[in-house]
Amino acid sequence: MNTLMKIQLFRPVFRITLRNYGKAERFMWCQKEYARAPKVVCLDGNEIPVIGLGTFNSPKGQVTEAVKVAIDAGYRHIDCAYVYQNEDEVGDGVEAKIKEGVVKREDLFITSKLWNTFHRPDLVKSALENTLSSLKLKYLDLYLIHWPMGYKEGCDLFPTDKDGKTLYSPVDYVDTWKAMEKLVQEGLVKSIGVSNFNRRQIERVLEVATIPPVTNQIECHPYLTQKKLIDFCKSKDITITAYSPLGSPNRPWAKAGDPVILEEAKIKEIAAKKKKTPGQILIRYQVQRANIVIPKSVTKDRIESNFQVFDFELTPEEIEIIESFECNGRLVPLLNQYGHPHHPFEKDEY
Ligand SMILES: NC(=O)C1=CN([C@@H]2O[C@H](COP(=O)(O)OP(=O)(O)OC[C@H]3O[C@@H](n4cnc5c(N)ncnc54)[C@H](OP(=O)(O)O)[C@@H]3O)[C@@H](O)[C@H]2O)C=CC1
Ligand SMILES: O=C1CO[C@H](CO)[C@@H](O)[C@@H]1O
Numbered sequence: 124m125n126t127l128m129k130i131q132l133f134r135p136v137f138r139i140t141l142r143n144y145g146k147a148e149r150f151m152w153c154q155k156e157y158a159r160a161p162k163v164v165c166l167d168g169n170e171i172p173v174i175g176l177g178t179f180n181s182p183k184g185q186v187t188e189a190v191k192v193a194i195d196a197g198y199r200h201i202d203c204a205y206v207y208q209n210e211d212e213v214g215d216g217v218e219a220k221i222k223e224g225v226v227k228r229e230d231l232f233i234t235s236k237l238w239n240t241f242h243r244p245d246l247v248k249s250a251l252e253n254t255l256s257s258l259k260l261k262y263l264d265l266y267l268i269h270w271p272m273g274y275k276e277g278c279d280l281f282p283t284d285k286d287g288k289t290l291y292s293p294v295d296y297v298d299t300w301k302a303m304e305k306l307v308q309e310g311l312v313k314s315i316g317v318s319n320f321n322r323r324q325i326e327r328v329l330e331v332a333t334i335p336p337v338t339n340q341i342e343c344h345p346y347l348t349q350k351k352l353i354d355f356c357k358s359k360d361i362t363i364t365a366y367s368p369l370g371s372p373n374r375p376w377a378k379a380g381d382p383v384i385l386e387e388a389k390i391k392e393i394a395a396k397k398k399k400t401p402g403q404i405l406i407r408y409q410v411q412r413a414n415i416v417i418p419k420s421v422t423k424d425r426i427e428s429n430f431q432v433f434d435f436e437l438t439p440e441e442i443e444i445i446e447s448f449e450c451n452g453r454l455v456p457l458l459n460q461y462g463h464p465h466h467p468f469e470k471d472e473y
Contacts, residue, residue: 161433163415165337166360169264169314172232173410174430175200177366177419180373183212185421190216194226196427202340202364202417203258204236204269205250206280210257218259233258234265236318236340237303240280242273242294247302251311266303266312267340270319270457271296271465289460296324296465297331304334316340318366319455321467322355329359340364343414344405345384345445346452351473353412364415369405371419371454387448393441400428407432408445 162170176193178186178201186209190201194216203213217233220226235258241250251266273292275282282290296317303315317328318340329335339356343349343365353363370384371377384390385401394401402418406429409416418429437445453468461469 161410163362163413165314165362166335167314167337169337170232171265171338171362171364171415172198172200173415174198174406174432175202175232175234175364175415175417176426177202177417178209178213179204179207179419180375181207181209181213181419181421183209186212187216187219189421189426191220192423192426193430194220194231196430198426198430199226199230200232200234200415200417202234202366203254205238205241205254206236206269210235210254214258214260228260232264233260234267235263236267236269237299238280239270239272239274240276240282240292242268242292242296242299243276244294244298244302246276247299248306248309248311251306255311262310263312265314265316265337266306267316267318267338268296268299268303268320271317271321271324271467272457272460272463273299273465289463291463296320297327300328300332300336304332307334314338316361316364318364319467321471322352322473323471324465324467325356325359325361335359336361338362338364338415340366340417342367342453342455343409344368344370344454345387345390345408345448346370346382346450346454348446348449349473353414355473362415363412364417365409366417367454368409368416368418369402374454377454381454382452384448389444389447393437393444397435397437399432399435402429403432404437404445407435407437408442411437411442 161173164170176198181189190213203210221228235254237250273294275290275292284290306312307315314337316336316338320339339361341349356363372383390401390404394404406416406418410432420426456468460466
């Protein structure tokens with residue numbers, strides 16, 4: 124029997140069961156009057172709000188306020204990771220809004236990610252417990268394996284040898300996956316998923332999984348539209364969470380002269396025609412593909428405007444222009460980890 128993908132909207136409470144994303148897209152386009160903050164309902168029944176706030180590179184001194192602004196603006200989904208080293212401060216923002224009575228814990232969808240140095244099955248639970256303690260939460264809504272590649276266990280987040288080469292762990296991510304499943308069984312996380320996994324790696328996880336991943340969080344923007352991987356994930360009822368949807372313009376490893384999707388003239392033209400910002404165009408593009416999308420900002424007006432993408436739609440012609448930027452342009456390639464047996468991008472096409 125085909126499993127079904129469902130979309131639910133915040134208000135009015137309204138549920139629809141859909142057989143495919145194509146219908147989901149059409150549904151989301153036409154429900155203008157209350158298309159404010161849709162949620163994707165996953166295979167395991169949990170609902171993921173379509174837009175989440177990214178927190179990578181969000182400075183400790185700014186991210187608490189960013190989280191508070193986001194919750195006030197209507198965000199109910201925050202994307203975190205141990206490796207971002209700011210989960211304490213993200214947790215402060217969440218805690219403040221719960222204390223103020225603006226939201227209840229159960230209204231929020233909080234994701235975090237298991238870092239590569241904790242892949243060994245006996246380390247998975249304590250890694251999660253550290254994250255929970257920083258975020259000041261009793262459970263996560265979603266916990267992801269951040270990368271399929273394990274790094275040498277220890278205190279260093281990026282362990283290297285004397286020549287600067289990353290030190291690997293021999294752990295196989297399918298064994299990590301079995302440890303992730305236990306976290307669901309223990310009630311510490313509601314859903315589990317993967318990030319940066321390629322098709323073959325997902326197939327291997329599905330072979331052993333009692334609980335299949337609900338999402339694959341992957342880099343996705345017009346330079347890297349990820350059509351093949353997305354089609355594959357959809358065929359397995361795995362949702363897509365699009366990271367770096369704005370092209371991560373301030374990523375620490377960006378080089379002078381790298382193309383900037385937010386600055387592309389054709390994107391700016393579409394934005395001007397729609398009376399929207401280029402950021403809103405890029406976020407709406409993901410929403411119309413029925414992808415979950417997690418733009419990062421610590422700037423109040425951007426946090427707010429990035430969420431205002433449910434009152435317009437992109438035409439098929441505009442989508443075609445946006446997709447004409449496809450150039451397999453990966454911005455988070457982890458080139459210095461080539462040679463790792465589980466590197467997702469080195470050998471496999473997708
Ligand atoms: N699973 C994984 O391996 C990865 C996951 N992620 C997740 O995805 C999130 C988003 O990706 P990220 O790489 O941060 O990049 P994004 O594509 O979200 O871009 C964020 C950057 O764009 C700026 N910005 C935000 N909104 C606008 C706007 N409307 N107009 C112009 N500039 C804007 C931000 O600046 P400012 O903050 O100053 O406003 C920031 O510098 C991450 O924060 C993280 O949570 C990201 C990378 C890898
Ligand atoms: O989420 C991410 C952001 O940056 C990290 C590096 O510091 C990446 O490894 C990771 O994918």
